[in-house]
Amino acid sequence: MKRDKHSLLVEVGWCEWVAFPQLKIPAIEAQIDMNSQISLLQIFDYTTFKEGEDLLISFGVNPIQDNTDVEVYSVAAAKNRRLLALADGERQWCYSIETELCIGSMKKTVELYLVKDSISPFRLHLASQAMKKLANSDQRRSYITGDMLSPATVEIFQ
Numbered sequence: 001m002k003r004d005k006h007s008l009l010v011e012v013g014w015c016e017w018v019a020f021p022q023l024k025i026p027a028i029e030a031q032i033d034m035n036s037q038i039s040l041l042q043i044f045d046y047t048t049f050k051e052g053e054d055l056l057i058s059f060g061v062n063p064i065q066d067n068t069d070v071e072v073y074s075v076a077a078a079k080n081r082r083l084l085a086l087a088d089g090e091r092q093w094c095y096s097i098e099t100e101l102c103i104g105s106m107k108k109t110v111e112l113y114l115v116k117d118s119i120s121p122f123r124l125h126l127a128s129q130a131m132k133k134l135a136n137s138d139q140r141r142s143y144i145t146g147d148m149l150s151p152a153t154v155e156i157f158q
Contacts, residue, residue: 010103010106019101020100033125034128037129039124040113040114041114042116046114056075066121077097088118094115
């Protein structure tokens with residue numbers, strides 16, 4: 001029996017919980033942005049430093065929407081730096097990093113641009129390009145891969 005190639009794809013909605021194990025982020029709510037070519041992660045308190053020939057960036061993330069009490073700090077190698085035009089019209093120089101994304105049963109290395117002080121309620125905007133050929137998006141639904149919105153979510157970070 002021949003399998004439909006779409007049956008092998010992970011189903012995702014317009015909003016999902018994802019994880020970035022290499023960044024020590026066990027859960028963060030992501031808006032799946034079908035109109036964007038790049039993925040954006042909202043950060044704070046960042047610094048860059050050299051380690052040998054590598055440029056590294058240290059940064060903080062508030063992974064839970066409307067909650068600045070939960071903070072996760074990460075360090076990653078800077079891949080690129082680019083001037084981005086953000087949704088509010090502001091232009092900002094942003095570093096990008098590569099890291100492993102986990103969403104549902106899917107794992108993939110993605111490029112994230114680190115944005116400081118975004119006005120979006122979502123801390124992560126995940127471009128559909130990041131999941132190309134691995135996910136089927138249903139923009140009418142959300143949390144298809146599971147809903148972690150509960151008091152237990154905060155306990156994950158403690």
